Amino acid sequence: MMEFKIEVLVLPVSDVDRAKDFYARIGFREDVDHSGPGGFRVVHFTPPGSAASLIIGSGVTDAAPGSERGVHLIVDDVVAARAELVAAGVEVSEVFHDAGGVFHHAGTAGRVAGPHPERRSYGSFASFADPDGNVFVLQEVTVRGPGRISHVVHRDAAELESALRDAAAAHGKYEEKELGHHDADWPAWYAAHMARAAGLDS
Numbered sequence: 001m002m003e004f005k006i007e008v009l010v011l012p013v014s015d016v017d018r019a020k021d022f023y024a025r026i027g028f029r030e031d032v033d034h035s036g037p038g039g040f041r042v043v044h045f046t047p048p049g050s051a052a053s054l055i056i057g058s059g060v061t062d063a064a065p066g067s068e069r070g071v072h073l074i075v076d077d078v079v080a081a082r083a084e085l086v087a088a089g090v091e092v093s094e095v096f097h098d099a100g101g102v103f104h105h106a107g108t109a110g111r112v113a114g115p116h117p118e119r120r121s122y123g124s125f126a127s128f129a130d131p132d133g134n135v136f137v138l139q140e141v142t143v144r145g146p147g148r149i150s151h152v153v154h155r156d157a158a159e160l161e162s163a164l165r166d167a168a169a170a171h172g173k174y175e176e177k178e179l180g181h182h183d184a185d186w187p188a189w190y191a192a193h194m195a196r197a198a199g200l201d202s
Helices: 016-025 078-087 157-179 186-198
Strands: 008-010 029-035 041-046 053-058 071-075 096-098 111-113 124-129 135-140
Touching: 016 029, 016 041, 016 053, 071 078, 078 124, 078 135, 157 186
Parallel strands: 008 053, 071 135
Antiparallel strands: 029 041, 041 053, 096 111, 096 124, 124 135
C-alpha cells in the first residue's frame, strides 16, 4: 500500500514575524524563510524530534488566523515539557487528564487536574497557544500501543550510539551464554534487537 505521511501542517497567522519569533523561542528549528512576489511568504519550522513540520506565512492559507485547534505535540514527559515552555515565557495550562480516560474532550470539558493517576501512556496533557491563538496540545506518550510503530528515527548521533551500545552489550551476552562462539551474523542480530527495543513490529 502507498504510504501517506502527514508531514506538514499549515497554521494561519496574522503577523508572520511575531509568529516566527514565537516558534524560534520555543526551540522549533527554522528550515525555510522564503519571500515571493505579491507578499507571498513561506516560513517552515520543525519541532525538535518531529518528522512533521509547520508552515506559517502570507498567502499560504485562507483560514482565519488563530483558528487551528488541537495540533498535538507528543512528548516523553509532559511535566518536563510544560516546564520548558513556561521557562521560555509561554503560558501553558496545568497538566491534566480526561475524566473518560481515552482522549481529551474539546475545550476544557472533562478535564481533571494533574497527570493521569497511573501515568498511563497517551493519557496526560497540557495545552498552550501561539500569539494568534492557534492551540497546541502536549500529549505524553511513553509506550506505544501495539502496531503503532513502523519506523524509528534517532534524534542525534548520541541517541544512535546509545542504542548501538545497548545492542552490543546484549549481543555479547547472547554470544557468551547461547552461542558459545563469535556470531558472524551479528548485524542481523543487532537489527532485530534494536527493532524490538524500539517497539517495532517484527
